[in-house]
Amino acid sequence: MAEENQDHLIQSEDPQHPANLICTLCAKFYTLGWVTGTGGGTSIRHHDHIYIAPSGVQKELMKPEDMFVMEYESRNYLRRPSVHKPSACTPLFLAAFDKGAGCCIHTHSQWAVLITLLVERDFGKEACFEIEEIEQIKGIPKGRGKQGNLGYYDRLRIPIIENTAHEEDLTESLTKAMESYPDTYAVLVRRHGIYVWGDNVHKAKTQCESLDYIFQLAVRMKELGLPWTKQ
Amino acid sequence: MAEENQDHLIQSEDPQHPANLICTLCAKFYTLGWVTGTGGGTSIRHHDHIYIAPSGVQKELMKPEDMFVMEYESRNYLRRPSVHKPSACTPLFLAAFDKGAGCCIHTHSQWAVLITLLVERDFGKEACFEIEEIEQIKGIPKGRGKQGNLGYYDRLRIPIIENTAHEEDLTESLTKAMESYPDTYAVLVRRHGIYVWGDNVHKAKTQCESLDYIFQLAVRMKELGLPWTKQ
Amino acid sequence: MAEENQDHLIQSEDPQHPANLICTLCAKFYTLGWVTGTGGGTSIRHHDHIYIAPSGVQKELMKPEDMFVMEYESRNYLRRPSVHKPSACTPLFLAAFDKGAGCCIHTHSQWAVLITLLVERDFGKEACFEIEEIEQIKGIPKGRGKQGNLGYYDRLRIPIIENTAHEEDLTESLTKAMESYPDTYAVLVRRHGIYVWGDNVHKAKTQCESLDYIFQLAVRMKELGLPWTKQ
Amino acid sequence: MAEENQDHLIQSEDPQHPANLICTLCAKFYTLGWVTGTGGGTSIRHHDHIYIAPSGVQKELMKPEDMFVMEYESRNYLRRPSVHKPSACTPLFLAAFDKGAGCCIHTHSQWAVLITLLVERDFGKEACFEIEEIEQIKGIPKGRGKQGNLGYYDRLRIPIIENTAHEEDLTESLTKAMESYPDTYAVLVRRHGIYVWGDNVHKAKTQCESLDYIFQLAVRMKELGLPWTKQ
Numbered sequence: 062m063a064e065e066n067q068d069h070l071i072q073s074e075d076p077q078h079p080a081n082l083i084c085t086l087c088a089k090f091y092t093l094g095w096v097t098g099t100g101g102g103t104s105i106r107h108h109d110h111i112y113i114a115p116s117g118v119q120k121e122l123m124k125p126e127d128m129f130v131m132e133y134e135s136r137n138y139l140r141r142p143s144v145h146k147p148s149a150c151t152p153l154f155l156a157a158f159d160k161g162a163g164c165c166i167h168t169h170s171q172w173a174v175l176i177t178l179l180v181e182r183d184f185g186k187e188a189c190f191e192i193e194e195i196e197q198i199k200g201i202p203k204g205r206g207k208q209g210n211l212g213y214y215d216r217l218r219i220p221i222i223e224n225t226a227h228e229e230d231l232t233e234s235l236t237k238a239m240e241s242y243p244d245t246y247a248v249l250v251r252r253h254g255i256y257v258w259g260d261n262v263h264k265a266k267t268q269c270e271s272l273d274y275i276f277q278l279a280v281r282m283k284e285l286g287l288p289w290t291k292q
Numbered sequence: 293m294a295e296e297n298q299d300h301l302i303q304s305e306d307p308q309h310p311a312n313l314i315c316t317l318c319a320k321f322y323t324l325g326w327v328t329g330t331g332g333g334t335s336i337r338h339h340d341h342i343y344i345a346p347s348g349v350q351k352e353l354m355k356p357e358d359m360f361v362m363e364y365e366s367r368n369y370l371r372r373p374s375v376h377k378p379s380a381c382t383p384l385f386l387a388a389f390d391k392g393a394g395c396c397i398h399t400h401s402q403w404a405v406l407i408t409l410l411v412e413r414d415f416g417k418e419a420c421f422e423i424e425e426i427e428q429i430k431g432i433p434k435g436r437g438k439q440g441n442l443g444y445y446d447r448l449r450i451p452i453i454e455n456t457a458h459e460e461d462l463t464e465s466l467t468k469a470m471e472s473y474p475d476t477y478a479v480l481v482r483r484h485g486i487y488v489w490g491d492n493v494h495k496a497k498t499q500c501e502s503l504d505y506i507f508q509l510a511v512r513m514k515e516l517g518l519p520w521t522k523q
Numbered sequence: 524m525a526e527e528n529q530d531h532l533i534q535s536e537d538p539q540h541p542a543n544l545i546c547t548l549c550a551k552f553y554t555l556g557w558v559t560g561t562g563g564g565t566s567i568r569h570h571d572h573i574y575i576a577p578s579g580v581q582k583e584l585m586k587p588e589d590m591f592v593m594e595y596e597s598r599n600y601l602r603r604p605s606v607h608k609p610s611a612c613t614p615l616f617l618a619a620f621d622k623g624a625g626c627c628i629h630t631h632s633q634w635a636v637l638i639t640l641l642v643e644r645d646f647g648k649e650a651c652f653e654i655e656e657i658e659q660i661k662g663i664p665k666g667r668g669k670q671g672n673l674g675y676y677d678r679l680r681i682p683i684i685e686n687t688a689h690e691e692d693l694t695e696s697l698t699k700a701m702e703s704y705p706d707t708y709a710v711l712v713r714r715h716g717i718y719v720w721g722d723n724v725h726k727a728k729t730q731c732e733s734l735d736y737i738f739q740l741a742v743r744m745k746e747l748g749l750p751w752t753k754q
Numbered sequence: 755m756a757e758e759n760q761d762h763l764i765q766s767e768d769p770q771h772p773a774n775l776i777c778t779l780c781a782k783f784y785t786l787g788w789v790t791g792t793g794g795g796t797s798i799r800h801h802d803h804i805y806i807a808p809s810g811v812q813k814e815l816m817k818p819e820d821m822f823v824m825e826y827e828s829r830n831y832l833r834r835p836s837v838h839k840p841s842a843c844t845p846l847f848l849a850a851f852d853k854g855a856g857c858c859i860h861t862h863s864q865w866a867v868l869i870t871l872l873v874e875r876d877f878g879k880e881a882c883f884e885i886e887e888i889e890q891i892k893g894i895p896k897g898r899g900k901q902g903n904l905g906y907y908d909r910l911r912i913p914i915i916e917n918t919a920h921e922e923d924l925t926e927s928l929t930k931a932m933e934s935y936p937d938t939y940a941v942l943v944r945r946h947g948i949y950v951w952g953d954n955v956h957k958a959k960t961q962c963e964s965l966d967y968i969f970q971l972a973v974r975m976k977e978l979g980l981p982w983t984k985q
Contacts, residue, residue, distance in 0.1 A: 094967075097890075097963045097964070097966075097967050098890060098893040098961070098963035098964035098967060099893060099960050099964075100889070100890055100893065100964070100967075119956065119959070119960060169889060169890055169967070171967070171970060171971050171974065174888070174889075174971060175971070175974060175975070175978065178975065178978070178980050179978065179980075194455070194483050195405070195483050195484075196331070196400060196405075196481070196483060196484035196485060197328075197329060197331060197400055200330060200331065212457055213455060213456070213457050213483075214457060224887070224889060224906060225906070226905055226906050226907060250889075252887050252888050252889060252906075253889035254889060263350065266350070267329045267330050267350060270328045270329035271328070271329035271330075271331070273328075274325075274328050274329060274331075274400070274402065277402060278402050278405060278406070280974070280978075281402065281406055281511070282406070282409065283978065284515065284977065284978065285406065285409070285410065285511075285514065285515065287409050287410075425686070425714050426636070426714050426715075427631060427636075427712075427714060427715035427716060428559075428560065428562055428631055431560040431561060431562065443688055444686060444687070444688050444714075445688060494581065497581070498560045498561050498581060499560070501559045501560035502559070502560035502561075502562070504559075505556075505560060505562075505631070508633060509633050509636060509637070512633065512637060512742070513637070515746065516637065516640070516742075516745065516746065518640050518641075656917070656945050657867070657945050657946075658793070658862060658867075658917060658943075658945060658946035658947060659790075659791060659793055659862055662791040662792060662793065674919055675917060675918070675919050675945075676919060725812065728812070729791045729792050729812060730791070732790045732791035733790070733791035733792075733793070735790075736787075736790050736791060736793075736862070736864065739864060740864050740867060740868070743864065743868060743973070744868070744871065746977065747868065747871070747872065747973075747976065747977065749871050749872075
């Protein structure tokens with residue numbers, strides 16, 4: 062691991078620089094209730110560098126100097142703040158980058174957790190949240206390599222994997238869910254939260270918002286006895 | 293289409309200038325949950341010019357230079373930022389301006405969507421949300437060309453049209469609903485959201501707030517088993 | 524009515540000056556959902572002057588120059604912005620000042636409205652919301668001329684009056700409720716909202732917050748089947 | 755009691771100084787609905803000094819000069835603002851500091867109160883809220899003197915004590931609950947709120963957030979008929 066000072070990697074006056082952007086995004090996510098109590102995380106791929114928010118910090122108070130920077134190719138840390146622990150989400154973020162993502166967001170949103178509690182386990186394969194005919198579905202792309210976003214009459218499907226004792230142990234089932242649902246840009250984790258990724262920061266963030274909107278609506282629909290899909 | 297630089301149309305230090313006002317309003321609407329995930333939109337008529345927020349952008353981060361400007365008479369774009377797509381809501385905004393509106397707001401508010409899910413379809417004509425004897429109803433005008441606002445004992449009626457695969461295809465049914473309900477300043481779109489307009493920005497914004505308040509209250513009333521209308 | 528310029532009444536650099544304080548408070552109340560869509564209002568008594576937020580304005584955007592100033596003794600306006608209409612709440616605010624209040628707040632809080640929908644009408648006298656054994660009750664004073672606040676084992680009682688077509692017509696029943704419940708610092712208005720007053724701005728604001736907290740909790744208790752009072 | 759001016763104890767340009775930090779934290783807690791209407795409080799131990807927010811103030815508006823400072827050893831006030839009353843929570847905060855805490859937070863969170871209403875009284879001993887298999891549980895430490903945080907499969911247990919007429923009278927039962935549940939970093943108070951403490955400010959704040967997240971989720975689970983624990 063490079064031991065010389067690598068602060069130039071996180072010093073920029075450009076608000077769009079990944080080290081700055083992760084801080085701005087996480088402060089916003091805090092107000093949305095997605096990263097309360099140091100939960101959740103965010104990672105951005107910037108050319109050959111992966112920027113990752115550290116573990117166990119107050120996400121709304123992060124500063125660029127808190128960022129970990131990893132070389133994508135070698136998986137070596139180029140910058141590793143000694144006061145912090147690297148995020149246990151790192152292998153999961155890397156799984157998304159391996160699928161071509163430019164940004165990956167992990168939230169503990171209560172709406173996501175409630176959805177995983179409302180969809181029963183399907184032994185032998187991933188459970189799946191399904192909903193259709195909600196305009197906001199149009200905020201989700203059809204799938205990697207496909208043109209455009211889902212249509213109003215398309216069914217949105219988000220696989221749900223079972224939680225594990227240690228976050229890094231989710232990597233295998235996350236990867237498996239990505240293979241079973243090659244078009245998905247998100248995987249729900251039961252009793253835990255969600256991983257959402259996108260081609261770039263803009264897409265990951267707005268897809269995460271659209272999904273959270275849909276989950277919140279779906280929970281309220283359930284409370285009012287309204288079905289998520291046409292029979 | 294005019295190809296010369298038309299940036300003077302969106303450059304002003306006046307916070308009340310439409311190009312600035314759309315940005316301020318959309319940032320506020322984001323915190324209200326109305327335009328999450330690039331959903332929703334806002335348009336202002338300013339003399340012969342129509343200012344329109346672009347499609348697919350993070351609404352809370354918009355800047356005046358993101359604005360489209362259309363000439364009302366000719367329906368030609370005077371300013372069309374090449375990095376953005378024009379809003380699919382444009383024909384719906386124009387339908388409101390044709391009725392004399394000065395501002396039109398489109399939200400994906402979950403309360404609006406839930407109301408459309410709680411009111412059954414009425415084949416052959418528009419379904420309609422109805423409520424009465426709620427003080428906030430007094431925030432809604434009686435109708436175009438009529439003096440003053442609805443009274444406490446008046447019944448508020450907001451028509452609901454069916455959603456379509458493509459937003460622009462809503463124009464016909466929106467226009468039809470405007471004709472069936474000539475006094476309405478809003479049309480709900482099932483499983484989608486709402487269009488609200490007003491004589492000016494102030495009215496469109498405060499009417500949109502009053503309606504959203506009423507929808508939220510009505511959903512909670514439904515959860516508590518309280519009826520929306522007498523008998 | 525004094526026609527000369529009276530702007531000195533509303534010009535002060537002191538954030539505690541009533542003309543400034545009403546703006547700060549209303550901006551905060553907007554984020555709490557109390558004064559959405561121009562609803563609600565606030566008034567402060569400052570020696571012989573009554574400061575009143577105008578009718579029909581966006582409450583979160585008010586400026587000191589929007590304020591009406593009335594002479595308490597004569598009930599004459601000393602300052603009356605020509606662009607605004609005086610608040611229809613004015614006679615109700617005055618009724619509170621006549622009882623010794625220093626500040627009166629009117630909100631359209633949905634929690635207050637839902638409480639009025641959950642308490643049945645009691646013909647011949649005011650209906651009454653009652654709750655006990657909630658710590659936050661200790662935020663409400665025992666009554667005018669009495670020492671200290673309610674205790675944990677005291678029962679909080681807030682009378683509910685019926686709404687009228689015109690806000691000013693509430694004055695008689697509000698005054699009557701103040702007489703029937705001489706210890707109350709608040710009156711709920713059915714399907715409308717609440718009037719809360721206090722000896723000074725600090726007390727009116729914090730009592731209004733404590734009541735809104737209690738109403739919100741009480742609605743959730745009702746949804747969960749939990750009783751408001753011991754048998 | 756020291757009567758000379760002790761303002762140097764609360765004057766610092768360092769945002770991490772306890773007198774500044776209590777103000778920042780309480781402003782944040784206000785937006786979370788934890789300290790509405792002057793409810794709740796926060797205290798930080800800084801070497802031999804205990805900093806305590808005063809009673810009866812608007813918690814979001816506090817300034818360093820509002821702070822009480824007590825000498826931990828002697829329990830004497832070193833600084834006691836004459837315009838304020840000391841917090842009735844003081845003996846409860848001290849009980850937490852006696853257990854080694856560096857910061858103690860008291861909130862009136864509605865989610866905490868609702869949890870205490872949903873868990874039945876257990877005569878002869880403390881009642882107890884229990885939940886398991888929720889990822890956010892990992893935000894809570896295993897217990898004082900133990901390494902690390904709870905695991906996903908561990909059961910979180912938070913004791914619930916009965917409320918008393920006077921806050922200071924909770925001290926005995928709080929201390930008793932701390933003895934019955936030596937691993938707990940929080941005690942719920944029925945129909946009142948919660949006390950949460952931690953080794954330092956960071957831990958107390960993030961543990962308080964994690965617990966509030968879990969309580970909110972648990973209330974929603976109850977509304978949806980979902981159990982908190984296996985079988």
